[in-house]
Amino acid sequence: MSDEVAPGHVRIRLDLSYDGTDFSGWARQAGGRRTVQGEIEDALRTVTRSRETYELTVAGRTDAGVHARGQVAHVDLPESVWREHHEKLLKRLAGRLPRDVRVWALREAPSGFNARFSAIWRRYAYRVTDNPGGVDPLLRNHVLWHDWPLDVDAMNEAARGLLGEHDFAAYCKRREGATTIRTLQELSLVRGDDGIITATVRADAFCHNMVRSLIGALLFVGDGHRPADWPRKVLDAGVRDSAVHVVRPHGLTLEEVGYPADELLAARSKAARNKRTLPPRGCC
Numbered sequence: 361m362s363d364e365v366a367p368g369h370v371r372i373r374l375d376l377s378y379d380g381t382d383f384s385g386w387a388r389q390a391g392g393r394r395t396v397q398g399e400i401e402d403a404l405r406t407v408t409r410s411r412e413t414y415e416l417t418v419a420g421r422t423d424a425g426v427h428a429r430g431q432v433a434h435v436d437l438p439e440s441v442w443r444e445h446h447e448k449l450l451k452r453l454a455g456r457l458p459r460d461v462r463v464w465a466l467r468e469a470p471s472g473f474n475a476r477f478s479a480i481w482r483r484y485a486y487r488v489t490d491n492p493g494g495v496d497p498l499l500r501n502h503v504l505w506h507d508w509p510l511d512v513d514a515m516n517e518a519a520r521g522l523l524g525e526h527d528f529a530a531y532c533k534r535r536e537g538a539t540t541i542r543t544l545q546e547l548s549l550v551r552g553d554d555g556i557i558t559a560t561v562r563a564d565a566f567c568h569n570m571v572r573s574l575i576g577a578l579l580f581v582g583d584g585h586r587p588a589d590w591p592r593k594v595l596d597a598g599v600r601d602s603a604v605h606v607v608r609p610h611g612l613t614l615e616e617v618g619y620p621a622d623e624l625l626a627a628r629s630k631a632a633r634n635k636r637t638l639p640p641r642g643c644c
Contacts, residue, residue: 363474363629369436373469374416376400378461380427381501381610387421396422399461400453404435407452408445419475419617420482420566425609427502430483430616434475442468472626473619477633481545481618483562486575486611490583491555503556504611508583512551515559515582519547521592522574527638530594530601531574532567540567541636547574565632569606576605 365371384393388401397416405413419432445452446466453463472478488504489495495505522544529540546562559578561571577591580603594601620628 363472363477363626365436368439370439370442371434371436371469371473372442373465373467373473373475374400374433374435374463375465376431376433376461376463377429378427378431379501380422380425382460383424385422385424385426386418396428396461399458400433400463403453403456407449407456408437408441410441417475419479420614422612422614423569423609426612426614427610428614431614432475432479432617432619434469434473470622470625472622472629474625474629475617477629478619478625479565479617479632480620480628481562481564482566482614483546483560483616483618484566484571485613485615486559486561486571486607487556487613488559488575488579488607488611489556499556501610502613504608506579506583510557510579510582511584512549512557512582514584514588515549515578517588518578518581518591519549521589522547522595525638526595527598528567528570528595529598531570531577531604533569535568538567539636541638542567542570549578571612572606572609573604575611576607579607580605 378396380396382394383396386396388395388398397418401413401416414435414437416433416435422428422431450463450466457463486504487502488506488510490506490508490510495503523546525541525543527541532540534540543564545564546560549557549559551557559575561574574591577594580586581588581590594604619625
């Protein structure tokens with residue numbers, strides 16, 4: 361797969377956000393289901409008066425109900441379309457898109473940029489409250505209610521044992537031919553003054569259901585049902601554990617996507633396509 365843009369086209373980076381509550385995820389689906397990709401592609405086709413649908417490539421394909429504050433995508437547009445519409449495109453998209461999805465910036469991407477493969481990390485936040493009264497109604501679509509008191513210190517102790525490069529098969533929904541090796545760069549939890557606990561989860565990439573499974577395991581530690589070393593034991597076992605619950609999606613938000621310096625984009629995109637392996641245990 362090449363990142364070279366077709367002759368006569370220009371690659372455009374889009375920075376966007378959305379409330380995932382009423383979406384069936386990011387990716388366009390058959391059967392008329394409402395998706396973020398579908399809404400943006402349809403709006404882009406309409407405001408540029410194009411017969412063709414210009415396909416978006418996204419940094420992270422979020423599931424149904426998951427939100428995004430700092431999502432990134434790219435699209436390759438004919439140079440003639442970009443020249444004609446770029447000055448007013450952002451405002452026209454704002455007028456055409458539904459209120460639960462916004463494009464905040466449109467700009468020509470540097471050479472070698474690929475929204476998905478050039479990324480060096482994605483940062484998510486998962487928000488949960490153990491308030492015995494439940495969730496503030498104004499936050500109900502963005503915060504999970506856990507009906508047991510949570511020990512944040514115990515959760516952070518468990519989280520530290522999961523950091524680094526591992527095979528996260530125990531926390532991922534397997535996909536044929538896809539690796540589950542990831543580097544978990546940050547996993548930490550903080551309770552705010554409002555009582556809401558925010559988990560920050562950052563990795564070079566995530567496999568399907570990984571964040572929500574990790575949070576599910578940490579919640580079991582936080583409420584005292586499991587010891588702090590249990591999530592690491594699950595990880596080392598390398599197989600899905602029925603005790604690890606995939607928590608509900610509405611507490612999860614993609615906050616930010618990180619990219620290297622422009623001159624490193626192409627190399628990162630190429631490296632990200634290589635299938636990863638771990639060294640044998642006991643090696644080095």
